[in-house]
Amino acid sequence: MEPSGSRRRRKGARLEITSLMDVMFLVLVFFIYCMFDMAVHHGVKVDLPQAPGALEKGERIVVTILADDSMQLNGSPCSCDEAVAKISALVAAGAPADVIVAGDRNASLGAGVSLIARLKASGVERVSFQTRGATE
Helix, strand or coil, rough: CHHHHHCCCCCCCCCCCHHHHHHHHHHHHHHHHHHHHHHHCCCCCCCCCCCCCCCCCCCCEEECCCCCCCCCCCCEECCHHHHHHHHHHHHHHCCEEEEEEECCCCCCCCHHHHHHHHHHHHCCCCCCCCCEEECC
């Protein structure tokens, strides 16, 4: 028997997790990037009219007028009255003041003009139509 002071301890197996942490960090970054890419408002599929215009960036409030003149506010169905009330409340609360009207080519002009007139009357100043550029 060996004396207890000279007894050699057996070392157990070591698990190096540095590489695993690197891989998990890269996977996390990948999913965060994908989430931000998916969060960009792609909107409702409408047949936009074609016209030249400036490319605008940043966060916007989007009102979509579908071919049957029904409306959606940032993808949620609503009436014209609801859209005006919600946009006015958002703008008053400090949300981005730019409103984009994405009207289907087959929607009536009256729906878009009525919406813009009501928004202007409620104090929303920056309203524009979304169009499809010549290169799309």
